[in-house]
Amino acid sequence: MRNWSVPVGRVFGIELRVHLTFLFLLAFVWLTESAAHGPVSAGRGLALVGIIFGCVVLHELGHALVAMHAGISAKAIILLPIGGVTLLDETQHPIEPGALTWKRDIRIALAGPLVNLIIAFSAGSILLAVAPEIQLWARPYVHSSNLARSLVWSNLWLALFNLLPAYPMDGGRVLRALFSRRMDPVQATRRAVTIGQAFATLFMLVGMLWNIWLTMIGFFLFVAAQLEERSAVFQSVLETVRLEDIMLTDFATLSSADTLEDALDKAVHSLQDDFPVLRGSDMVGVISKQKILQALRAEGNGYVQSAMNRIFDVAQKKESLASAFRKLTSKNLSIIPVIEDQRLVGIVTLQNLMHSMALLAESRKLRKAALDA
Numbered sequence: 001m002r003n004w005s006v007p008v009g010r011v012f013g014i015e016l017r018v019h020l021t022f023l024f025l026l027a028f029v030w031l032t033e034s035a036a037h038g039p040v041s042a043g044r045g046l047a048l049v050g051i052i053f054g055c056v057v058l059h060e061l062g063h064a065l066v067a068m069h070a071g072i073s074a075k076a077i078i079l080l081p082i083g084g085v086t087l088l089d090e091t092q093h094p095i096e097p098g099a100l101t102w103k104r105d106i107r108i109a110l111a112g113p114l115v116n117l118i119i120a121f122s123a124g125s126i127l128l129a130v131a132p133e134i135q136l137w138a139r140p141y142v143h144s145s146n147l148a149r150s151l152v153w154s155n156l157w158l159a160l161f162n163l164l165p166a167y168p169m170d171g172g173r174v175l176r177a178l179f180s181r182r183m184d185p186v187q188a189t190r191r192a193v194t195i196g197q198a199f200a201t202l203f204m205l206v207g208m209l210w211n212i213w214l215t216m217i218g219f220f221l222f223v224a225a226q227l228e229e230r231s232a233v234f235q236s237v238l239e240t241v242r243l244e245d246i247m248l249t250d251f252a253t254l255s256s257a258d259t260l261e262d263a264l265d266k267a268v269h270s271l272q273d274d275f276p277v278l279r280g281s282d283m284v285g286v287i288s289k290q291k292i293l294q295a296l297r298a299e300g301n302g303y304v305q306s307a308m309n310r311i312f313d314v315a316q317k318k319e320s321l322a323s324a325f326r327k328l329t330s331k332n333l334s335i336i337p338v339i340e341d342q343r344l345v346g347i348v349t350l351q352n353l354m355h356s357m358a359l360l361a362e363s364r365k366l367r368k369a370a371l372d373a
């Protein structure tokens with residue numbers, strides 16, 4: 001979803017992006033309105049879209065700020081034709097068992113609808129007090145001919161709609177958090193997804209009879225639920241795979257006393273891009289083929305010791321792939337040495353990670369097929 005969206009600014013340090021399909025929505029409103037009622041009405045139509053999406057942004061900011069308060073940073077808010085999505089960066093923190101995070105998840109989920117309720121009630125009471133001619137209770141509730149009334153009702157609608165227990169909408173997220181008290185995260189997500197897709201199907205069917213927009217919302221909801229389920233499964237695979245399952249055990253090392261030319265010579269004969277550097281049996285750094293070449297070019301022949309990167313992180317054999325992944329990405333490393341009893345027993349590199357994940361998935365499938373047969 002991040003592809004196909006363009007950055008339009010930052011709020012509270014969170015990147016705000018607009019999905020390209022959203023621009024189609026604007027064009028659609030402009031064309032249909034100006035064809036039917038002329039450009040003035042089309043302008044009001046766009047203003048209404050602007051108001052609704054402004055409130056969607058505030059809704060998403062509600063999620064993002066509560067998440068940030070809980071220590072999860074928000075990467076971006078993306079505006080789609082059917083609403084907004086906040087991308088939270090959940091990779092930076094170890095995933096704790098659901099039992100500990102369910103309250104936090106519920107707070108994050110409820111923050112969005114709460115923002116809309118606050119806007120609806122404050123705007124509503126101000127309008128009733130100072131501008132009764134707006135006729136808050138008259139129909140149509142949301143229409144471009146009465147923008148002030150639309151502000152109140154669209155926020156109320158946004159809050160109620162998002163509170164439906166249809167995962168991945170906010171109500172569904174609350175439901176998943178409640179499920180996760182008693183089951184593992186993947187199971188909880190599966191159950192919430194099933195309920196969400198039942199809602200989505202209902203929307204699509206009712207929409208066909210009543211309003212085509214509802215069909216579209218149902219369709220997007222169905223797809224979104226599917227994607228969420230997949231990413232939950234992927235996350236759990238990352239958590240269950242141990243480094244010993246995928247680490248490279250047949251690998252080359254360099255010595256800190258090697259000259260760069262010797263190192264390059266060894267590197268040429270290896271498929272590896274990154275090498276652990278040892279002094280005796282101690283790990284003292286890491287160096288990449290690239291870095292060896294750079295150092296040779298810049299300073300001529302020297303020792304690996306002076307060119308290697310002394311900042312690195314090690315992992316234990318039993319550590320999960322998810323944890324190694326967090327270490328690799330948080331420090332921008334490309335290699336993690338795997339240690340057992342102070343001894344270097346393997347390496348995990350970004351280069352081999354994706355490759356071994358695919359192999360592992362295949363071998364699990366084969367094993368499962370063999371068991372089923």
Ligand SMILES: [Zn+2]
Pocket residue numbers: 059060063109112113162169170
């Ligand atoms: Zn929300």
